[in-house]
Amino acid sequence: MASRQPDRRFIHKDRFGYLFGSLKTQNYQDPAARGPGSHIIRTLAWNPTGQLIATGSANRTLRIWNPERANARYSTELRGHSAGIEKVLFNPVRDAELASCSSDGTVRFWDVRSKTCVSRLDVGGEAFTLSWSADGKVVIVGRKDDTLVPVSIESLSTPTIMTNGATTEKATSTYTTLPSQPQNTQTNATTFSHHVPTESAPDLDFLATTGDGTVKIFSYPSFTLRHTLNAHSSACLALSLAPTARYLAVGGSDALISLWDTTDWVCRRTVSSEGSGTIRDVSWSFDGRFLCGASEEVGASGLEIFHAETGDSVHSIPVTTSGIPAVAWHPTRYWLAYSSMADSGNAGGLRIVGAAGGGL
Template structure:
């Protein structure tokens, strides 16, 4: 498949529904899906070029798909986890390196080209969330006991016991070591995490680390010192998910109150909130590549009954609703916009008589447009 190297032309808000709505939706069927709920895809991630998308499921299936070839024979299954996959994320600087965390208590790093697990780390508890720094030097893992565990990733000239090889975007083979650092227990329920897009420099070595809590707040820490910089009182109930826009202008926070709040990162003021007509806790949020459109995921059955709603970030207007089918029995556990074009990936799960097993869908992939 030819690499996607250029960002697409921006679509004006008032034409978005017409242009985006003209795209077809491609379905991707995994043979592991044997019945309703048996193969819920909990997590999605595109690599940096948008040539690959990873899916992780509750039945421990970890799969890499070619978005332009829906047949499962063109996908790759990565085997090793012995419990459900909670989160997958690609290395921001190596488009063929993937990290996955699982409730089996491990984090695994994969070279998806060679299909090899290049490192396996026991993180001391059930891992359910994970984020990768923009320079690829650290992965932060969140455990279900509200402990944050950093994992450092360093290039090596001499292989060590925890060393693996990964192929970079130019095809070069790099040797790295993966090491778990000091754990940081948190005093409150800790949910999603994300690093700022800042690349560390000698004059500015610390990163911003953003963490959602069960108290309805977002904590902004300085990493690696874990010094608390700001506390955002974002929602009336638990904050579950968060995502920085590609322009770094806004932070989107999804809550159990069915709202997505949009925060200006220059002054940490909430500019607006949006809410889907379907309601339900927002367990995932994703931005379009241009930072202009946003949508949220809700895994509760019924959340996807009226479709997947897309909002314009600057105005908060609902600009389009993706039809998902299935009525009140449908949930949407995960959403992820393509990094370079107006393609939208989402997972679907359904329950009840006559329900299909769900799986991965991508709006736009079938026609190759936008």
């Protein structure tokens, strides 16, 4: 699998807890939240430069935040979905293009600059996950009936006549659903490899977690099964490939995160937090050295950050909420975004460690 190199100097693991622990946490409160349970943020995603973060909620709210301005008046709400937002993800090569999928049966593509939906596709069933290829040309949407729906994205350039008579090129895209791919087992989270297709290596690796505790590695676009990882003793629900492509992290309903070496697909270690529950989301720091998992139950140690090479816990973020549905590391900084569930004494919403100034 192709690797991407980090673009900032890293912090040694022995100093990480001290430095990261000194950072403040910024709270972002959505005005659409109206009490416990009404506004659970299910999904988070940074854009490629880390200047924006998108949140999708159970109450259909899709919002784009400026991480440096916590007040909601500086955010943008994108309206259109008629049911809860299940997954949001920015185009890896276009800073302002966002994909979202919902249990309303659609996937939508947005231009966050103009605040418009540029394409709406009916995928034939409740959509709950999606993955974007590294070159931004393919999105695969996962439906709750265990069917995968590829979407081809073709960028076009069309001439536009300016008011002064000059001609410029305006980039547009077409979005086309391809034949669906039913799966014979419960299919959960998915991701593409970091490989960008070339003439000599046109196929991509596409990975999917399953309800039987395995991770299936397919060749795209043929969907030929290349390899199966027997990852967990119960359902695998989350996965994330490190930015360096060295490890694949897999989270399961057994409260464990397993780390798989992508050179030989051997499990090198597992990590877990005391008292935590099902792992719903996993995210890597930009340098591929630290990872964190989101759990529907927060353990006694809080939201825990692990060092990938040793499995050591390097820092715990104290939390008072009953669950953390989603986590997302900043793409170039040691900032960590997470969602918290509303309960008595806690409004819930988006939190970002490091965004309140003095970030690493």
